[in-house]
Every structure is written in structure tokens, then in C-alpha cells.
Amino acid sequence: MAMTLEQISEMLAKYPVKVEKNRKKHIVIKDSAAGRQEIEANTRTIPGIITNRGCAYAGCKGVVLGPLKDMVHITHGPIGCAFYTWGARRNKARSEDPGQNFMNYCVSTDMQESDIVFGGEKKLAKVIDEVAEIFKPKAITVSATCPVGLIGDDINAVAKAAEERLGIPILAFSCEGYKGVSQSAGHHIANNGLMERVIGAGEREEADGKYPINILGEYNIGGDSWEIERILEEVGYTVVSVMTGDGSYEDLQNAHTAELNLVQCHRSINYIAGMLETKYGTPWLKVNFIGVAATAESLRNMAAYFDDPALTARTEEVIARELARVEPQLEQYRKLCEGKTAFCFVGGSRGHHYQGLFAELGIDTVLAGYEFAHRDDYEGREVIPEIKTDADSKNIPDLHVSADERRFRLKMSPERLAELKRQIPLSYYAGMNADMADGTIMVDDLNHYETEEFIKLLKPDIFASGIKDKYVVQKMGIPAKQLHSYDYSGPYAGFNGAVNFARDVSMGFVSPTWNFIVPPWKDEPLLTGSVTEEGVA
Amino acid sequence: MLDATPKEFNERTSGGMINPAKTCQPIGAMYAALGVHGCLPHSHGSQGCCSFHRMHLTRHFRDPVMASTSSFTEGASVFGGGANLKTAIKNIFQIYNPEIIAVHTTCLTETIGDDIPSIIKEADIPEGKVVFHANTPSYQGSHITGFSNMTKAMVGYFAEASAAIKKEQVNLIPGFVNPGDMREIKRIAHLMGAPFIMFPDTSGVVDTPMTGEFVMFPKGGTTLGELGDSGNSKLTVALGRFASSDAAEALAKKCKVPAVTLKTPIGIKATDALVMALRRAFVREVPWELEEERGQLVDIMTDTHFHFHGKKVAIFGDPDIVTGLAEFAVSLGMAPVHVLTGTPGGAIGSDVGSFEEDIAAIVGQAGLKANIKAGGDLFTLHQLIKNEPVDLLIGNTYGKYIARAEDVPFVRVGFPILDRSVHSYLPVVGYRGAMRLIEMIAGALLDRQDRDAADEDFELVM
Ligand code: SF4
Numbered sequence: 001m002a003m004t005l006e007q008i009s010e011m012l013a014k015y016p017v018k019v020e021k022n023r024k025k026h027i028v029i030k031d032s033a034a035g036r037q038e039i040e041a042n043t044r045t046i047p048g049i050i051t052n053r054g055c056a057y058a059g060c061k062g063v064v065l066g067p068l069k070d071m072v073h074i075t076h077g078p079i080g081c082a083f084y085t086w087g088a089r090r091n092k093a094r095s096e097d098p099g100q101n102f103m104n105y106c107v108s109t110d111m112q113e114s115d116i117v118f119g120g121e122k123k124l125a126k127v128i129d130e131v132a133e134i135f136k137p138k139a140i141t142v143s144a145t146c147p148v149g150l151i152g153d154d155i156n157a158v159a160k161a162a163e164e165r166l167g168i169p170i171l172a173f174s175c176e177g178y179k180g181v182s183q184s185a186g187h188h189i190a191n192n193g194l195m196e197r198v199i200g201a202g203e204r205e206e207a208d209g210k211y212p213i214n215i216l217g218e219y220n221i222g223g224d225s226w227e228i229e230r231i232l233e234e235v236g237y238t239v240v241s242v243m244t245g246d247g248s249y250e251d252l253q254n255a256h257t258a259e260l261n262l263v264q265c266h267r268s269i270n271y272i273a274g275m276l277e278t279k280y281g282t283p284w285l286k287v288n289f290i291g292v293a294a295t296a297e298s299l300r301n302m303a304a305y306f307d308d309p310a311l312t313a314r315t316e317e318v319i320a321r322e323l324a325r326v327e328p329q330l331e332q333y334r335k336l337c338e339g340k341t342a343f344c345f346v347g348g349s350r351g352h353h354y355q356g357l358f359a360e361l362g363i364d365t366v367l368a369g370y371e372f373a374h375r376d377d378y379e380g381r382e383v384i385p386e387i388k389t390d391a392d393s394k395n396i397p398d399l400h401v402s403a404d405e406r407r408f409r410l411k412m413s414p415e416r417l418a419e420l421k422r423q424i425p426l427s428y429y430a431g432m433n434a435d436m437a438d439g440t441i442m443v444d445d446l447n448h449y450e451t452e453e454f455i456k457l458l459k460p461d462i463f464a465s466g467i468k469d470k471y472v473v474q475k476m477g478i479p480a481k482q483l484h485s486y487d488y489s490g491p492y493a494g495f496n497g498a499v500n501f502a503r504d505v506s507m508g509f510v511s512p513t514w515n516f517i518v519p520p521w522k523d524e525p526l527l528t529g530s531v532t533e534e535g536v537a
Numbered sequence: 538m539l540d541a542t543p544k545e546f547n548e549r550t551s552g553g554m555i556n557p558a559k560t561c562q563p564i565g566a567m568y569a570a571l572g573v574h575g576c577l578p579h580s581h582g583s584q585g586c587c588s589f590h591r592m593h594l595t596r597h598f599r600d601p602v603m604a605s606t607s608s609f610t611e612g613a614s615v616f617g618g619g620a621n622l623k624t625a626i627k628n629i630f631q632i633y634n635p636e637i638i639a640v641h642t643t644c645l646t647e648t649i650g651d652d653i654p655s656i657i658k659e660a661d662i663p664e665g666k667v668v669f670h671a672n673t674p675s676y677q678g679s680h681i682t683g684f685s686n687m688t689k690a691m692v693g694y695f696a697e698a699s700a701a702i703k704k705e706q707v708n709l710i711p712g713f714v715n716p717g718d719m720r721e722i723k724r725i726a727h728l729m730g731a732p733f734i735m736f737p738d739t740s741g742v743v744d745t746p747m748t749g750e751f752v753m754f755p756k757g758g759t760t761l762g763e764l765g766d767s768g769n770s771k772l773t774v775a776l777g778r779f780a781s782s783d784a785a786e787a788l789a790k791k792c793k794v795p796a797v798t799l800k801t802p803i804g805i806k807a808t809d810a811l812v813m814a815l816r817r818a819f820v821r822e823v824p825w826e827l828e829e830e831r832g833q834l835v836d837i838m839t840d841t842h843f844h845f846h847g848k849k850v851a852i853f854g855d856p857d858i859v860t861g862l863a864e865f866a867v868s869l870g871m872a873p874v875h876v877l878t879g880t881p882g883g884a885i886g887s888d889v890g891s892f893e894e895d896i897a898a899i900v901g902q903a904g905l906k907a908n909i910k911a912g913g914d915l916f917t918l919h920q921l922i923k924n925e926p927v928d929l930l931i932g933n934t935y936g937k938y939i940a941r942a943e944d945v946p947f948v949r950v951g952f953p954i955l956d957r958s959v960h961s962y963l964p965v966v967g968y969r970g971a972m973r974l975i976e977m978i979a980g981a982l983l984d985r986q987d988r989d990a991a992d993e994d995f996e997l998v999m
Pocket residue numbers: 077078079080081082145146147561562563585586589642643644645675
């Protein structure tokens with residue numbers, strides 16, 4: 001059922017005028033005849049609106065830094081911010097040296113009133129010393145939360161002094177939650193810090209194996225990265241580092257040795273991807289390992305980049321074998337999913353990626369959007385020059401890197417690069433819009449009111465989103481699938497992941513539990529029941 | 538698992554936390570505010586805090602947790618959030634139409650010093666609608682403090698001694714417990730024939746039934762009328778010193794309602810104390826139904842005492858819950874050897890007593906000694922367990938890391954529980970809650986015994 005502009009206007013009319021004017025620009029009905037359709041994104045959420053968005057700290061420490069397993073991550077602030085980012089994102093990590101795997105630890109300076117009044121620098125310095133003494137990590141990160149910036153603690157100075165004292169790298173991130181308008185600001189801040197301090201700090205000039213690559217923007221939720229790595233290694237690639245799922249300080253240091261950078265989540269990591277290209281001459285390829293077809297296409301694009309007949313042959317071999325294995329499994333689930341419709345509203349890339357996997361199962365995505373993406377994630381990177389910086393984006397510094405004199409190396413001739421760019425998404429992302437069907441809807445920063453209204457109007461069979469709206473949706477009798485945490489399942493990436501996803505989604509459709517919502521007495525008048533059974537006079 | 542935690546104690550004087558056993562005030566305030574009927578909690582700060590708090594509450598209750606935020610940007614952080622809050626209030630009433638908005642602050646707004654009452658006064662509040670607030674700086678206390686502060690704010694804003702003589706009714710302040718616990722406390726009060734006002738009351742709000750329809754403001758929650766009328770009650774029973782006594786004292790001061798503070802009624806002794814308090818206040822004999830339940834509980838305790846007696850247990854979590862659990866463990870003949878809360882031992886700004894003293898008294902009466910710590914963290918608890926191993930660990934979900942690392946049977950009680958369901962629907966309070974605790978504890982201990990037994994020692998009857 002397609003929606004009309006009038007229906008959307010009607011829905012928005014309930015808003016106060018200012019809100020209505022604002023939200024209108026965040027909602028677009030896809031119309032390919034209209035050319036490139038502009039959507040507003042990465043702007044402030046209006047106060048009072050029940051949004052799914054989080055803060056810069058969540059994007060920095062929670063998303064990008066958190067999965068780095070061999071660093072201890074200290075949160076400088078009152079207790080809560082650290083507490084909520086402890087183990088909640090399902091970044092799986094294993095380590096050959098379990099004594100250096102800090103994934104299950106949560107460290108906070110637990111600022112008290114006196115720290116707010118007199119400053120928390122001394123306490124932070126002490127916590128760093130204690131952490132270094134107890135855990136002996138290779139490196140430490142310090143992430144700031146809201147009060148830190150306000151009271152003027154200089155975490156950079158504290159980190160620098162501690163670094164000199166302790167002899168290990170200590171990275172400070174000024175990712176106070178009020179910066180920017182969402183998690184997105186934090187991704188950027190984390191990207192800058194990792195690029196400045198970690199990537200390229202290693203001694204190696206060359207990777208250890210053939211076809212060395214980095215996987216960027218892959219956080220190993222539910223083991224996604226392991227499934228991707230399994231496939232890549234079977235084809236013959238050498239994974240130098242993953243940013244940052246099951247990632248490590250150790251591996252990241254030598255990320256400059258890769259010949260190609262794969263970008264899975266464009267939003268959270270495109271900064272590093274761009275900077276790696278400038279600094280080392282390594283292009284990045286937009287990949288998508290969600291769904292069988294997208295995975296196969298990504299593998300083929302990679303092969304095209306390396307342009308080696310043996311690699312291409314091996315790629316086809318692996319694809320053929322994997323398809324033969326998973327297709328019959330998917331087929332059985334397709335029967336349960338065919339003809340259904342989905343809403344797909346997730347953070348910054350999954351809102352796009354999962355549409356393909358839904359389609360493979362015969363499910364049409366009728367509404368999609370991102371929580372914290374920018375316009376380029378919808379409209380494609382060509383829109384970037386058009387995006388104006390505003391007061392909120394201005395306060396996230398851009399890191400300007402230049403070519404590394406010693407290590408910069410063009411990976412191929414400019415001519416071949418240009419030719420390749422015409423064939424594959426090299427250093428390019430086309431955005432979500434391109435893949436949406438006419439009449440479907442894109443909504444940026446979808447909020448609670450709109451969620452309810454769109455559900456009533458479009459009646460999707462499944463709603464893919466996060467924990468905060470999951471039970472709202474399910475109360476309406478519609479299965480909700482968390483695509484941040486996968487409802488504690490996974491992996492969902494790669495070939496095996498597609499099967500897992502199909503299984504889980506089908507389970508949502510066929511679970512007998514939905515059949516009990518209406519009690520039997522709602523369908524039977526009281527009197528007939530009692531007369532026949534009891535013979536009531 | 539947790540391989541980086543050494544057995545030797547390190548000197549830690551920084552005051553930093555490693556694997557905390559507490560979280561921040563606003564989440565407690567948000568939870569308390571959900572216990573008011575028709576109320577939308579509002580987090581005045583950046584949207585990250587609100588997102589985190591909703592996330593964690595939702596994971597614990599597996600039910601919608603609605604709350605809004607002032608969505609601060611850097612500008613608001615520098616120039617103050619008055620405009621943000623006023624805009625938020627306007628938008629919330631027009632779009633979501635709650636009866637009440639409960640504003641709580643965050644570290645950010647506390648640090649910049651936003652004056653909430655003045656902002657509320659200037660805000661555009663539709664006729665008949667209400668906005669109230671609590672200050673909840675997370676650099677003091679814990680989520681329990683936040684719960685306490687919001688509960689106290691309900692008294693400050695709404696309670697009124699409007700009747701000339703006090704009514705035959707009791708105020709029950711349940712503390713930071715699950716809706717299942719609140720329902721059980723209410724059931725006991727019903728059985729005792731005691732008319733009551735419970736506040737806050739999240740039953741019917743975060744344990745709502747599946748009806749095929751989403752209701753933003755469900756049936757449950759204490760009504761504004763009831764909150765007002767709480768000033769006319771003849772008694773307040775505050776359950777749990779840390780979460781509930783502040784509000785009770787405020788009510789005593791404001792409306793001259795006498796207050797008694799009891800332990801959270803976990804276990805037989807604390808439940809007896811609640812029943813006795815109601816019996817005295819209403820001069821009602823304890824009905825057979827309740828006496829029968831108690832008798833059943835004692836029957837179970839005596840029948841199964843050999844499962845528990847002498848077993849060493851470590852307990853952690855929120856102070857009121859831990860106190861109740863420790864007391865019940867002692868009643869069962871168990872030995873609490875490590876007892877820890879992340880919340881500081883004396884709640885800020887009130888004269889509630891020390892957690893350490895309470896626990897020492899409980900274990901002391903049984904001739905036992907324990908490592909007792911308030912304001913502690915799970916890193917410390919883990920080290921304590923490494924040095925003096927235990928047979929059982931009781932606490933919230935975060936204990937599962939230690940339980941796995943040390944291979945200790947683990948019973949989940951408290952907040953948050955993120956990896957199991959149903960816990961929020963069923964009580965741990967009251968006589969029936971005590972039975973449930975025994976079932977959980979015995980299950981964990983005996984499952985372990987079964988798992989570890991050699992074939993020839995594997996028992997059919999236990
Ligand atoms: S800033 Fe304060 S209120 Fe917000 S999550 Fe952190 S500790 Fe909690």
C-alpha cells in the first residue's frame with residue numbers, strides 16, 4: 001500500500017507548526033522521476049521529541065572504541081555513561097592472550113560532586129595510573145562525557161602527562177555527549193583519534209600475506225566479522241585489521257599495509273577511509289556483506305579491484321559453493337516470508353543494507369531510514385559538497401592529513417583507477433535512496449509518534465529497529481527485530497548470516513505465540529456459552 | 538573470563554570504578570516517574586542519557602519505556618537549557634498528551650545549574666496539566682538516590698494534608714523494586730484489610746499485557762489524586778531505607794504523616810515486620826490466608842534447610858535489596874561472606890544509616906562475619922571471591938561474568954536483569970516471594986550438585 005503526500009501531511013498536522021515544518025524535510029516518498037530527492041539529515045532533534053538517537057559519547061566510546069579489545073577504555077565522567085556502554089553492544093572478541101582482553105571490563109572515574117566543583121583531572125590521572133598498574137594494557141583510551149567539557153578538565157593534558165609517566169599510548173577523546181546532534185559526532189571524533197595516534201604507528205611496511213585488506217565499519221555484532229573473515233580468507237585475502245569489531249590496537253597500528261580498505265558501515269568510519277586514501281594512497285571500496293547477493297557482489301568487486309585471474313576464479317568458486325549450500329536453506333524460509341512487508345529503521349548503514357536481505361526473502365521494505373546518518377548516506381556521496389556546515393557540525397574538528405612521504409603509494413595507475421571507479425563503488429557510496437522502490441518512504445530520525453502513525457497506515461508485517469521501540473511495536477501485534485543487537489542472535493552477515501537472519505525472521509512470523517492475543521471469551525457472547533454448558537435458567 | 542583480574546588486592550585510592558555495581562540517578566528517577574499514572578518522564582539534558590536510560594529499563598522490563606529528552610546541543614550547554622525545556626514541554630503536551638511531565642536533570646544540566654522550577658514556571662503548560670521535577674545529579678549517590686529523589690518530589694509537589702483528621706489508610710512506598718513486587722506488597726495490604734496508597738507504582742505500566750494495541754499511558758501508576766491524598770494518611774510505611782525513607786520523612790514533615798521505615802520485605806523476617814506494622818496500625822488480625830502462606834514458607838524452609846545450611850554466599854546489588862537478601866540468607870542458615878553495594882553507604886542529604894552497619898548487625902546476630910562494602914565495585918567483589926571462594930553468588934546480571942570466571946552458581950535478583958525474562962512479573966518480596974527465592978537458590982545449588990556428581994553419586998531424590 002503506497003502512501004500519499006496528503007496522508008503524510010495529515011500525519012504531520014498534529015505537530016506544533018515548527019515541528020511540522022522541520023519534520024517534513026526529513027520524510028521523502030521515493031519517486032525516481034523526481035531525480036535526486038533531497039532529505040534533511042544530521043540536524044538537531046527537536047526538544048521533547050521521543051527520538052531513538054543517542055550522543056557523541058555513545059558513538060565514540062560505545063561504538064568505535066569499545067570493541068578494541070586490548071586497550072582499556074576509561075570513561076571520564078559520572079558513573080552512568082560508562083555503565084550503559086558496558087557489554088551492551090554485543091561486540092564479540094576473542095584473544096590469544098585472555099589476560100589482555102578487556103572487553104568485559106568497564107572503567108569509570110565515577111566523578112563526584114567535589115570533582116565537578118574542583119575539577120576531575122587529578123582523579124583521572126590516578127585512575128589511569130591504577131589501570132596501567134593492574135591491567136598492564138598496550139594502550140588506554142579516555143573518553144569524556146558531558147560534564148567534563150563544561151568544567152574544563154583538560155583530558156588531553158592529563159593523557160599526555162600520563163603517557164610520559166607510564167610509557168604507553170594514552171588517547172584522549174573529547175566526545176562530550178552534547179557535541180553534534182547524535183552518535184555521529186562521536187564516530188568522527190573517534191575516527192580522528194585513531195587515525196592520528198594508532199593507524200600507521202606500526203613498524204611494518206608490508207602485510208604478511210596476499211591481497212591484504214582492512215575491514216572498516218564492521219563491529220562484529222553477534223560475530224558478523226568472523227563470518228565475513230571466514231569468507232574472505234577462503235577466497236585468499238589477508239585481513240590486516242578490522243575496525244573495530246574484535247579489533248585490536250596491535251592490528252590497527254599496521255593498517256597502513258593494506259592494499260584496499262573495505263567499508264561496511266559508511267557512516268561511522270568513512271572519515272578513516274578517506275584519510276587512509278589521502279595518506280597512503282589506498283582506495284576504499286563500499287561493500288555490503290548483508291545478504292547473499294550483496295555479499296557475492298562485494299566479493300566480485302574486490303576481485304575486480306585486485307584484477308588477478310586466480311583470485312577471480314577462486315572468488316567464483318567460493319561464491320558458487322556457498323550459494324549451493326545456503327540457497328536450499330533460504331528457500332525453505334522464503335516460503336514463510338514471501339509477500340510480506342517491512343520497516344527498516346536502523347542506525348547509519350543497516351537501514352540500507354538489510355533491505356537487500358529482506359528482498360531476497362521476498363519481503364518488501366516499504367519504509368526505511370537512519371537514526372543518525374547524513375545526507376550522503378541517503379543521497380550518495382556526490383551530495384557532500386552541497387552539505388552546509390552548521391553550528392552543530394562545526395564543533396567537530398576535521399583532521400587534515402597529507403600524503404605520508406615514505407608510505408604513500410598509488411595502488412594502480414590513475415587511468416585504471418578512473419576506469420575501475422566506473423565499474424565498482426570505489427571511494428564512493430551511492431546511498432540508500434538509489435535502492436529504494438518508487439512509492440516507498442524514507443524517514444530520517446524516525447520518532448515515536450511517526451512510528452505509531454506509519455505503522456497504522458502501512459501495517460508492516462515486520463519492523464526492524466532497536467530496543468527502545470521494539471516492545472512498542474510488538475504490543476501492536478507486529479514482530480520487531482532488533483537490528484542493532486540482532487535480538488542476541490547472529491551472525492547475520494555473509495552467507496551463513498543470511499540463513500540465520502532468514503530463520504530468525506521466519507520465526508517471528510510463524511511463532512504460535514502471536515495467536516493468543518485475543519482471549520476466547522472476546523469471541524463468544526456470554527449468554528450462549530452459559531446456556532449450552534450449564535443450562536442456566 | 539575476566540582473566541585480567543588479579544587475586545592480589547591492588548591499592549586503589551582514586552575513587553574510580555572498575556565494573557561498577559551502581560549506575561546514575563536519572564534512570565532511577567525515570568523509573569519512579571513511570572510509576573505515576575499518565576506521566577511522561579522527561580530527561581533534561583543531552584539525548585544520550587535519555588537513550589541509555591530507556592535502553593536499560595527496556596531491556597530489564599521487556600516492555601515499552603517511554604520518556605522524552607531536551608536534546609541539548611553545545612549551544613544549550615553553554616547558554617543554559619531553559620529554551621530547550623520550554624520547547625520540550627510545549628511539544629510533549631501537544632504531541633503525546635500526557636497528564637503529567639516529570640522532569641529530571643542529568644549531570645550536564647546540574648553542572649550548568651539550570652534552575653528547573655523557574656523554567657517550569659515560565660513554561661506554557663495547558664490547563665489541567667502538570668509538570669513537576671526532581672534534581673538528580675549523578676555525581677552523587679546512585680540510581681537508588683535518583684529513585685528516592687523523584688519519589689520525594691512527588692511528596693513535595695503533590696501531597697497535601699487537606700483533611701482535618703487523618704484517614705484510615707497507609708502510604709506504602711515500595712522502593713526500587715519490580716512491578717511484580719509492588720503487586721505482591723499490595724496484595725498483602727489487601728489481605729490485611731489496610732486501605733493504602735502506593736507510590737510510585739509501576740505495576741500496570743512496565744508489565745502491561747499484550748492486547749494487540751499500544752497504549753502510551755497504560756492503566757497503572759499512582760494517580761495525582763492519590764498522591765495528593767497521601768498527605769491525609771495516618772501512616773507511611775517506607776520499604777527500604779535508601780530508596781524510600783526520604784519521601785516518607787518529607788511527608789512526615791510536610792503533612793504530619795507518621796513514618797516507619799522497614800526493610801524491603803524480602804525474606805520471612807522483613808515480611809513479618811511489614812505484616813506486623815499493618816496489623817498494629819489497623820488493629821486487624823492477620824487473616825488465615827496470609828498465616829497459611831507464612832506457614833507454608835516455614836514448612837519449606839525447615840524441609841529443605843540442609844540444602845542451604847552453612848553455604849557461603851556473596852550478595853551484591855542495590856542496598857535495600859541486598860539487605861533483605863542477606864537477612865533471608867541468614868534465616869536459611871547460609872553464611873553471607875561478601876556483601877557489597879555500589880551505592881554509597883549513607884544516602885546523600887538524609888540521615889539514613891549505614892549499609893555496613895545494617896549488614897554487620899544481620900550477620901552478627903548469627904555469629905557470622907562478612908566482608909561488607911558500600912560504594913564498592915564488582916572488580917573488588919571478584920577479588921574478594923578469589924580470596925575467599927563462595928558456593929553461590931546472588932546479584933544482577935552483571936554478576937554473570939564473575940560467576941563464569943569463578944564457576945560459581947548464580948542467582949539473578951535485582952536491577953538490572955538483562956539476560957532473563959519473567960523476573961519483573963514475579964515477586965521476591967513477601968512470603969510467596971521468599972518461596973520463589975528458595976526455589977531459585979535451591980535450583981542453582983542442586984543443579985550444580987547434579988552437574989558435578991559422578992555417575993555413582995548422582996541422586997534421584999534430593
Ligand atoms: S551524564 Fe550523568 S545522567 Fe547522563 S548517563 Fe552519564 S552519569 Fe547518567
